[in-house]
Amino acid sequence: MLTFAAAVFFLIITPGPGVMTTAGFGAAYGFRTSLPYVLGLFIGTNLVMLSVMTGLAAVLLSVPGLRLALMTGSVAYLLYLAAKIAFAGARIAFMEAKTAPGVPGGIFLQVINPKAYAVNSSLILGFNYAPESFLFEMVTKALILNAIWVPIHLAWLWAGVSLHRLNLPARSQRALNILMAASMLGVVALALWSAQQVRL
Template identity: 30%
Template sequence: MVNSPTLCTLRKQILPEAITSLITATALLLGSPGPATLGLAGIGATSGFKNGLPFLTGILTGLIVVILGTALGLASLFEAFPSVRITVQIIGALYILYVAVKIATAPHQSTAASSAPPRFIDGFILNLLNPKAYAALLGLFSQFLLPTPSVPMAFLSTAVICFTVAVVVDTLWLALGGAIRPCLQQPVQARMIRVVFAVLMVVAVLWAFVQ
């Protein structure tokens, strides 16, 4: 039988590698192009980093709910009852389409002071109904759960790291859009970039359906 000190030593040796793997996997899964990240980039490009912060905050708040739901077995429920998962996917796809249209049709800010980018509630609902988020978190919790002494601590520490990485990558997507905004001062160019990001959001949704 392996004694307790040996187990503690093994955990200390394995934990840094497990954390590195978790961070890498989270960045790839949650930071890859999808409805939320593309929406952030589109808003940053057309409305600016500061004006996109409410949408970013909504997305991250929605992600907290997704993390809690996944940890409590909501994602497993989707796997056990495909009809529930399909229903949420359809509702989510329709809402993402609504946000995409809102981004694509927003007036150019230099000519329309009343232009309003998607709000906190838009980001919150978008990520709450984003099938990619549930699938990604289910994979992370099932494959990269940190080897801590207790199961609750494993889920808590894994969730904290996942959320922290999401904050970084989502902020970078918004900043990326904000960085290219000065290149889009002309209304026609701004319209084109909005439409491109909106189309990419729709493509990302369609891609999730065929997986």
């Protein structure tokens, strides 16, 4: 179980669409206003986890047309987020957005987030520490995942808020935007590569 918890920590803390947008919205809108978005991410990641536990994700992703549609939607949305970051001007990511993110946006991102499926699949289907009791293992895995997920995402949100408070020069903020956007594009590239491997 401790090995599982360690794997959860290292897989969730690594930058992906969820944590990067959490930090970006924290920098743009502040902690309290961005909490609904994080709540949406939380609901979304639990929906993905439930779909992996029940086998629904495997069934849905086995349909070539549906898998392609989900991958296309995921890549398009990640490209959109990368563009929002890159073209935020002299402001830290998402500063130019007109409305604060909300619960639906967080849910949507997680449902189409390839990292969410990859992480949940490796954690839920691997690390079988209670093979004699499937229900016990699934319940404890869900509790451990959420117990680690919540503070990590709140920490990323606080990091974004703290970054904004640094009041960096405009040039540094532009460079940070480009770096964040490039990281998002890296996630897109990994998603496309993963889809290509599945087809092969």
